[in-house]
Amino acid sequence: MGLKNLFLGGKKEQEVIDKMKKHMGLLCSACTTLKAAIKNRDEDLLSNVSDLEREGDIVRREIVSSIYEGAFLPFLRPNICRFVEIVDNALDVTKDAAIEYTDLWLDEETKDDCARIADISAKMCEMLLVAFGTLSGPDDLREKSLAIRIYEKKIDEIKFDLIKRLRTKVTKNFWEGKILSDFIHDLTSTSDLIEDASDYLQIINISLR
């Protein structure tokens, strides 16, 4: 039995893996919900993002507890915990972006760009789930990781144009500018963190060889 099979291991390990998939699924839902909330200016959807983040916190605690109760070989545990923390951080910044958006009124062009960023983040998250599946399967993680980097590059391009345009925008007061700046930062941080999580998957994959 190879180490890849050991990754799946017994019942405890399988439970953790299922919870990790659920955790990533929550991030995908948060990004998709944020996209719809930005597009339609929907306050209910914005508060749903916070609910998803809270649910994510619960799942993260369960995962970490299971790991400390003995799931996985000891040398794998720190990297798995770190991976889960990164996904959780991505959920946190997505929630922060949703909260900041409640106080913002964006022009159509900026709104479209922000919705596109949230949409690409959701696609990145779906790809992260697919990449995670390769740890226990025959598929190549490298190509999934490349797809995530391609998506991240697209977000960087949109962010670059967006920031350049927003620098010329006149804000009413300090707080309007601060909230807008924080919103763009948090919105674009989700994809950075998903990319980091994908890098951690590579590390886990190497340690399974």
Place this chain on the structure above:
Amino acid sequence: MKVEEVMNKKIEYIEPEATVYDAIERMVDKRIRSLLVNPKDEQDVYGLITVRDIVFKIINKNLNPGKIKVGEITSKPLVCVTKDMPIEHVMALMEKFNIARVIVCEEKKVGGIVSIFDVMAGSLIEKARGTRGA
């Protein structure tokens, strides 16, 4: 994967009377490799000027980019595709005409641009998603 998923909606335009040097400046500032050239008049059509045109037709021939008009080296007519076209079809067109960019046309209007890099990225994403043959 459809063209809509990979196309770039942000297009930079330039007038045919502008100099090639103006075009170079615009490309450097905006970090892009092509500009859409507006029609000269109502009878004219859109054209495209790329870094490749500038390097091969101007710089490599030691011509002065400040003295040559964009319209003189513009490629016309454009190869157009539709938003719902599969990217495999776009790849075939790019290979057939030996071009690296096609224009997305919507009812005689320009809706976006697709570069060979966009097609490659889209194709890799499709393969990673598992929706395209390995």
